[in-house]
Amino acid sequence: MFRSVFLLISLCSCFASIAQTGTITGNISSGKTMVEAASIEIPKLGIGSSSDSNGNFMLNNIPRDKSFRLQISSKGFVTAWQTIQLSSDTLPLRIVLEKADASMLSDVVVTGTMKEISRTASPVPVEIITPKLFQKNPTPSLFEAVGMVNGVKPQLNCNVCNTGDIHINGMEGPYTMILIDGMPIVSALSTVYGLSGIPNSMVERIEVVKGPASSLYGSEAMGGIINVITKNPVRAPLVSTDIFGTSWGELSVDVAAKMKTRNATSLLGVNYFNYQQKHDKNNDGFTDMTLQNRISVFNKWNFTRKENRLASIAGRFVYEDRWGGQTSWGKQWRGTDSIYGESIYTRRAEIIGVYQLPTREKIFTQFSFNKHDQNSYYGKVPYFATQQVVFLQTYWDKKISGSHSLLMGGSVRYTHYDDNTPGTASPDGRTNQPTNTFLPGVFIQDEWSISPKHTLLAGYRFDHDKNHGSVHSPRVAYKYAPNNNNIVRASMGTGFRVVNLFTEDHAALTGAREVVIASALRPERSYNANLNYVLKIPTDHFYLGFDITGFYSYFTNKIIGDFDTDPNKII
Known part of the structure; x- marks a missing residue:
């Protein structure tokens, strides 16, 4: 009998704990314009989403009666922070982002110094390719896409078998190092395979450093580095x-x-x-x-x-x-x-x-x-x-x-x-x-x-x-x-x-x-x-x-x- 009561109480507690979550819905705008593809994240919970074409978003499974910091960011806008506390099943929000001064816009890069730093503050020049550029200049693989950067040239060495490599500032392909999320994964046998087959829809950005970087990355970083983030x-x-x-x-x-x-x-x-x-x-x-x-x-x-x-x-x-x-x-x-x-x-x-x-x-x-x-x-x-x-x-x-x-x-x-x-x-x-x-x-x-x-x-x-x-x-x-x-x-x-x-x-x-x-x-x-x-x-x-x-x-x-x-x- 005691075990049955204990089991019943435990089950009720589980259902109660499950019920103590809710949903945050909202709309993100700037003036009269809805902000699409804005990032909405609660870093403490590891929960995030992005806004649709109408600026709407939804976050599920948010614990109730607890205070969290909500981060809202989008390219071209000042990052906003908002403290939230869910006291009911849903919490509607209206968020207005402020446009950033064009002269102050700066991407965050990691390749030049192996640590996160704004592109403007980096002492090492870093070129960036974003998915928006992919959409304007569609290519079947990242191998062709990096050719959009000045000084970076994808080259086919064999027209029959389609073997190729990537030249940076005139240096041959084996002297270009390919990274994925900062990790060297490719050497001279298969340079082209580092960029062929990565879904474009999974790429946040591509960072390119022209010139040798062996002081950080070692062998093969002679002509430059291409880092797929x-x-x-x-x-x-x-x-x-x-x-x-x-x-x-x-x-x-x-x-x-x-x-x-x-x-x-x-x-x-x-x-x-x-x-x-x-x-x-x-x-x-x-x-x-x-x-x-x-x-x-x-x-x-x-x-x-x-x-x-x-x-x-x-x-x-x-x-x-x-x-x-x-x-x-x-x-x-x-x-x-x-x-x-x-x-x-x-x-x-x-x-x-x-x-x-x-x-x-x-x-x-x-x-x-x-x-x-x-x-x-x-x-x-x-x-x-x-x-x-x-x-x-x-x-x-x-x-x-x-x-x-x-x-x-x-x-x-x-x-x-x-x-x-x-x-x-x-x-x-x-x-x-x-x-x-x-x-x-x-x-x-x-x-x-x-x-x-x-x-x-x-x-x-x-x-x-x-x-x-x-x-x-x-x-x-x-x-x-x-x-x-x-x-x-x-x-x-x-x-x-x-x-x-x-x-x-x-x-x-x-x-x-x-x-x-x-x-x-x-x-x-x-x-x-x-x-x-x-x-x-x-x-x-x-x-x-x-x-x-x-x-x-x-x-x-x-x-x-x-x-x-x-x-x-x-x-």
């Missing part, structure tokens, strides 16, 4: 879709959906791209565009923690089947030279995450893992490659004495690479010897606010590679802002890259030649000087802005395979 699931819409098609028969479909649990919010996105039309407009007997069939799944989880500490994890899987060649080519000719075709099967999996330690100090741990499998035939020549990269990094963000902001940390990067070329064969060519590269490093950066007009940033990184030895990467940047409408930035830095010999060059597929190392290998290096000037001219009727950059890059120690001096050797 995905949406915070808390602020993402419940469902979003993006469909893109062309008269040539290209079809790209993005679908994203949000799901909320008690302590986490998930954002799931799927991208499907298909192009199966054989076009030969120049009548040369070869396909004008590579036929492709690609699907990508991306899932990101943000976890609610005390004091708004960061914790998130994301995963992505990409499968792609693409081919190009003679228009009469079919799958039955794969691996033969009866009818020429180049066929590539790709499978790629990635996991990235960040965790802020539960300490008084701001200490973060980031990790990533990616595995890339490629099964290719160029005519009858096979190219089978597998690459795995594990990355772990911990850093401490510390404010010192009000004017100094210190960032210090360490990282470990492990790369396993194997293919069927002489690059991973034993000296006698009889056995296979995959390469395993272990690259530890430490870094430190100090951002010194000398005065409201002057900011100085200095950074240094030390890495050690078994083939190249010790690698030093310094950087210095200076910002002078006499007023809000004029900003001058000057920077100098170095970049480096450790190389997997010959595995990125199709010429290495010519057979089992003897590999000859002619001299002691040093890491490929770049030295860069950059001068940037930003001028803002706000008026009552329009806003005019100028952004002018001049740069000089010096590249040295390029490792090149010599295939012509001796037909039996790769030198």
Whole structure:
């Protein structure tokens, strides 16, 4: 009897606790205009939403009789805060946002200094691509979208098989580092796969830093950095879709959906791209565009923690089947030279995450893992490659004495690479010897606010590679802002890259030649000087802005395979 009464009381308590929640509804406007896509969030609860085309929004499952701070933000408006307390089932709100002064508008960026800072205050110039630009200039993938930034050039290196990379300020693709949410996930084998297959509807913005940044990010950050920032699931819409098609028969479909649990919010996105039309407009007997069939799944989880500490994890899987060649080519000719075709099967999996330690100090741990499998035939020549990269990094963000902001940390990067070329064969060519590269490093950066007009940033990184030895990467940047409408930035830095010999060059597929190392290998290096000037001219009727950059890059120690001096050797 006692147990039954106890169970009944417990059930009643559960129902009572469930009932103690309500809904907040509201409307967001500015003057006579309704504000669309404004972000409404209760940071303490990890609950958020966005306004529709009429400025309306709704927040569910809000605890009653408790006080919370509501944050309302939108591009072009001053962020508003409002204290709320739900005392009934619903709470209607009318929120009026104030337009921000055009000269004071500034995006928040993280790529230049590895910490959140306004774009105006950053001593390192950062370019931004937003989803609004995607809508005005639709592209089937982010690979094409980044070409909207001056100095950034997506380039196809193989018109038949559609293999490409991204050049920044004239530096070749392997010297561009791709990040997703600040995590390096791509190396030279698969640069293009870092930007193909991420649903456009899941992208918050793309940040581009031109020039070397190895002092923070290590190997491969020689030409520049492209950082894809995905949406915070808390602020993402419940469902979003993006469909893109062309008269040539290209079809790209993005679908994203949000799901909320008690302590986490998930954002799931799927991208499907298909192009199966054989076009030969120049009548040369070869396909004008590579036929492709690609699907990508991306899932990101943000976890609610005390004091708004960061914790998130994301995963992505990409499968792609693409081919190009003679228009009469079919799958039955794969691996033969009866009818020429180049066929590539790709499978790629990635996991990235960040965790802020539960300490008084701001200490973060980031990790990533990616595995890339490629099964290719160029005519009858096979190219089978597998690459795995594990990355772990911990850093401490510390404010010192009000004017100094210190960032210090360490990282470990492990790369396993194997293919069927002489690059991973034993000296006698009889056995296979995959390469395993272990690259530890430490870094430190100090951002010194000398005065409201002057900011100085200095950074240094030390890495050690078994083939190249010790690698030093310094950087210095200076910002002078006499007023809000004029900003001058000057920077100098170095970049480096450790190389997997010959595995990125199709010429290495010519057979089992003897590999000859002619001299002691040093890491490929770049030295860069950059001068940037930003001028803002706000008026009552329009806003005019100028952004002018001049740069000089010096590249040295390029490792090149010599295939012509001796037909039996790769030198």
